[in-house]
Amino acid sequence: MNGHKGQVVGYVRVSAVDQNEARQVAALGDVDRLFSEKVSGKNVRDRPQLQEMLAYVREGDLVRVKSPDRLSRSAGDLIALVEQLKAKGVELEFVDNPSLNTDTPQGAFMLTILAAVAQLERATIRERQAEGIALAKARGVYKREPRLTSEQVAQARDLIATGVPKSVVARKVGCSRQTLYRAMAGPCASG
Structure with missing residues (x-):
């Protein structure tokens, strides 16, 4: 990734149980600014360093992450983050998965496929939920959460x-x- 004009911004995330971020930091190499947090990462909105990094980056910057799972736990959230960065003119580089880098035609293609898979996954889950609820209602076993006394x-x-x-x-x-x-x-x- 040599085409960027701005800063190289690193992002690392370790879970509370896996306290050592040194391997991720080493994998990123030299960066101009590093954002690091220790949270499980399940919910993108509950990650203050990620939100700060998204606010910090400017057009021409490059965000470098070790792997997609450090940035997001779901394909849908990953695609949303990629789109958010792309809208700001920021490229994304995955050290362990260069085929997903956003500055290559192959990366753009792979991310498009990933987005389609995530969309299909959401639709399938909704369909299964609706079918399961309909079957449970038909058997007379579907109940909402219990009411508290x-x-x-x-x-x-x-x-x-x-x-x-x-x-x-x-x-x-x-x-x-x-x-x-x-x-x-x-x-x-x-x-």
């Missing part, structure tokens, strides 16, 4: 008031966090 809601409120995290409270009363949030805000929450 007024006693469980009262217990949850007491625990939250003492500073217990909502995720812990949800496990304690036997529901998801979403169900807990709905119960705390819903009409049956006053009971």
